[in-house]
Amino acid sequence: MTTRWKITVEYDGAGFCGWQRQAEDVTVQAIIETAIHAFSGEAARLHVAGRTDAGVHALAQVAHFDLEKGVKAVEVLGGINYHARPHRVVVVKAEEAPMDFHARFSALSRRYRYQIINRSAPLALMEGKAWHVVRPLSLEPMQKAATLLIGTHDFSTFRAQRCQATSPVRTLDELTITQINETFFFDVKARSFLYHQVRNMVGTLAKVGTGQWSVDEFAAAFAAAERVKGGPTAPSDGLYFVSVEY
């Protein structure tokens, strides 16, 4: 009898060429699928809530797969974690799910966090875990610009060319920017995001934060609904896939 397994996964993006399996490359999907095969003997295929790019981290990514073999949740968790070593990917939770559960299509919302460290000195402890921005950032103008993005809009200005979505319209439920000393956190929530949407929004908001753009210029770029009007794509290593709600 087939069992559908839902796994919650944490990984350090630095060690992987992103989530999705590609020939030859070390990807999170390939490591976990190989680990599943190693402990169960089955060639399961993983489906994931949010395919992440190279360098992007995850605190609680969610994926599912099916197994014919009857095993316990603790064996799924332990089996994958044992065989995934020494790669920095860990199953933090494994649970049985109904057969109609789908990690990607059942998701009601996804949360990402983006982290900037704003200082002149290079990063030692947080290298590869945050975007290092040297020009001083102001919180308040970024927060003002961010409120313009909340709600249902055409997000073409923040949509990467390679995006395969049929529509550029998305509903952004949340975009909160908080500052703790030299660190800025951008917390976003939406049902789904366009390709590179979070990194492009952060890269463009940072232009407002440094004073290169006014909030009005930001609003005009957003309203133009053209990628070329937006700011740069923030680097992948400041981005964290936080969680999924079902």
Add this chain to the structure above:
Amino acid sequence: MTTRWKITVEYDGAGFCGWQRQAEDVTVQAIIETAIHAFSGEAARLHVAGRTDAGVHALAQVAHFDLEKGVKAVEVLGGINYHARPHRVVVVKAEEAPMDFHARFSALSRRYRYQIINRSAPLALMEGKAWHVVRPLSLEPMQKAATLLIGTHDFSTFRAQRCQATSPVRTLDELTITQINETFFFDVKARSFLYHQVRNMVGTLAKVGTGQWSVDEFAAAFAAAERVKGGPTAPSDGLYFVSVEY
């Protein structure tokens, strides 16, 4: 004319055999002294507020050294950071100090933070940055036991054999334990600490947290003033040297 330089340093302990220069080993002191020589041509000697062990991190360690050559603060910062690469040590601030300033002896207090991640799954993102404790920890009994340590006491129970201090008596100004989801933070402040004192206090408090010891048993171990009565030494990679006050 000699100038005394005070530098504030961040480092990732994983890449170093501790602070103190040792023949052959990669230490923070050796990397910085070599970098100072590379940009100034002078063989300066570094004095540090808190010598840290292998694996211990620093957010704002403080050290000082003297230079004959007249240079600007920005050259000291940039010069060391340029030559210290690719080691994960960074000068975040460089400033002139009076000639009677001493990074170690002028310090009025030092702050350390210890970080535990409490869960069954191994660590992916925080590997090498926290102590992974599998047995469930309770915050409240640890907090009760921690209050016993505040103030002036004989800390022999938490003093490593190799400690070179003349007295086991220290004054602990602060020991705050906070929990955020699966992470426990131990924040301590004192004028000075015995060798391994923080790691031994945390290792022993964790025995209370897991329920292996009652608060009374902890109190008895502390009162015994013998290292053999204490709990284990918590691993170095959960420890952060946070800051110094002068």
